[in-house]
Amino acid sequence: MHTRFYITFCFLAAAACNMLRAQMPIFGADSLMKHYTQRTQLLLDRSGALGTHYKIDLFGVYIYADAAARAADRPEYRVSWNELPIYKAILAHAPREEARRILLEKGNGPFPPEITKTYYQLGTHSHGDFAPSSTLPLNGLRIALDPGHFAHDSASSRVEDKYLDFKVAGNGPDSVRINFFESQLTWQTATLLAQQLRSAGAEVMFTRQYGTTAFGKTYEQWKKDDYQRTRDSLFILRPDDANLKKLLNPRLANDDRLIFRFVFRDAELRKRAELINAFRPDLTVIIHYNVDETNTDWKRTTPRNYSMAFTGGSFHSGELADSEKRFDFLRLMLTDELINSITFSGAVTRRMESELNVPLATPRDATYLQSSSHATGQPGVYCRNLSLCRLVQGTLVYGETLYQDNAQECKLLMQAAQTPNPGPESRTFQVAMAYYNGILDWAKAQPRE
Template sequence: MNLFLRGFSLAGTIGALLLLPVSSHAELSPLAPEPDWSALDAFQETMTREEFVHWVNTLFCPEGSFWKFTVINGNEVTLFGDKEHTRLLYRLRLAPDLESQLPLRATTVSGWKASKTGASNSKPLRGLVICLDPGHIGGRWAKMEERFFQIGSDPPVVEAELNILAARHAAKLLEAVGATVVWTKRLFEPVTSLRPAGLREEALASLYPAGGGAVVPASFSAEIERRIVREEELLFYRNAEIRARAEIIAKLNPDLTLCIHFNADKWSSHPTRTELVPQSRLVAFVHGNYSEEELMYDDQKWDLLYKLLSRTSIPEQEAAESIAQQMAATWSYPPESYTNWNAARRVGPSPYVFARNLLANRIYRGPVVFVEGPYMNAQDAYDRIIAGDYVGSRVIGGRAYRSIFAEYGEILARGVTAWAGGTTSTVVRH
């Protein structure tokens, strides 16, 4: 999300590294594998110091905590596992200038947009591989995920089902203009082979971290046991499932991944129609905005460097801006503001695009845009959502509406097509 001075002695570099061996005591996020720091070697001298500092300060860590873990000496960045700089993780060589910068050797961002191999006026996305990642599991897991609610005798709202419906519409339209569409999932079953009960050891480690001096009790009260079970569930659907999808994406190697979601505002556990919030808000997330707490984990430091150095941020930002423009034009809902929440930070010219360090957009390789559609519990969207998917128009609340899922699919297809250099008129309603 590694580079050295030209002419810097290779022998000197190796000698310096031997003086500070990499520690084996990695601090890792839950379920994260230990980082392969050698995988970053492909990025040595492929970015200038000026560009590296720019991306850290404007997108990846605007609040500055990344620099607490690093030392820059000329064009060498030394990354440590701790703020005291006692645990060396990696040394990165930066190019001193553009003339000395090596070409990017890692195949992390597709060159399709530059070459547009096979594209034509009628098929502007031919050759482009788009991965659709409909959020959440659904099915019998929906209540565990807390992505299920029902008001009285109204049809239940299950977010995973809504995401799949929108993704199906997007897939048809993207394929119609030449894109190859691949998926992380199509069914309402987990992608991961892990299950909550198999994550007890990890749940205990999360609740009783060894580094914090916590001791696992010999026995548990019923209340603590419920907390352990809940932690197992959270690790299953918020973590193991996303990591399994990341493995699929790594094999598919798409040019762009779209994480497709509907949003919601907070409300009670037993909602009524009177509690529907007045208005939806919209947002598209790109990757970035790491906090100091997140950077305490070695895997997240690795992820930041990988994303930064592979330059996924450029296509992510462009695609997110394009999709956001289509969202605003179609739905006219205002953007999120996040004025009192530091986890998301607005980036770029669009008021709808924010940087956020989500697990999905952090560990999915290649450019990723995480799109949040209308609020499932908003007055302006709820009745349209429970009306389901349909062809043509239907009168809802005294006004004729097309399927909200068809509109969502069109927004994604038009946004991607415009980003890729085609025209939105190429995307025809179906």
């Protein structure tokens, strides 16, 4: 009788203890809660508009599909603080789609034992081959280059609407026809940068080649091979999309601007991100040239001129409506990707300022820097939820150097666009060197093992 009572007592005590443990936060939970709350408020949800989609408390992080799911406490993702190392390892090592699948399958339950075992062993340690030497300061560093846009001639630059074509008034030789497209500039910059990076020991990949899109074919060929299939699969996802419906109208079915804007552009950005992620780079450099947003139509010059760079983050109201974006929100919350990208981008913007002699934009200098971005601790670096900033895994800079339509820059860029092998006097060469020296500065600051 006495023994049976003792066994029953022990069983009940153990059960109570387990219940108690299940309800007790882990050691250090308060500092984890504070850390991730601060990170989210600073980098991901500065305006505080996304509160219905997430909760961070003493037990972990919860992501909700909508307000109803939050009210019923039915999270799409639930991360207990004691699971954090496994989440971080999965997000560091699994390809983005694979990581999303693992996390969705886990849901509110535990990870399957084989997932825990695999990723626990991998940890978050990077297995990069970066081994700098005095002669090869970037030895083994993997760098993805994304030259923005795809046009290879005047006609294709019209499709993507990224060109300048106007006359700068003046007497005799001062009168200049400006006629170039952004894709020429980003391509020149990327190839010049790649030469420098490779000679410093880096391994470099491109998301596209000259004349082709990220699909490895011209836009015209993509339209023949893939347009209808891509449009139809988008229709299945968004049957009520008014813009897609326009493309079913026979009169508009072949309108290149519509096809580009509503079907091609997103699909191709996804392809770029897919190629970059498959390469598993240490750094990604996305190269663009900017224009003055107030100079509508870009048919004349502007006196304004700024450089800036973007990283991911800064989600806005309505931007967590789909499940995939909620996954990336969680990914950027739990990993150090944003912090690393901000540090790296800061190294690049400092060189943009010092080598191009163009000021870095402050939030006052463009409306989108206030409406859809927010400043970081680094000069000229802004969090902005651009597709590539969200879809690319790891450390990145999305550079927007100088205003192409600036009165002096447009003449310099016109010269560069007409030069087959630009040298140090060329503006595209100077921009490439600003990126290169920013990368070198970043590399020098990396801890050596």
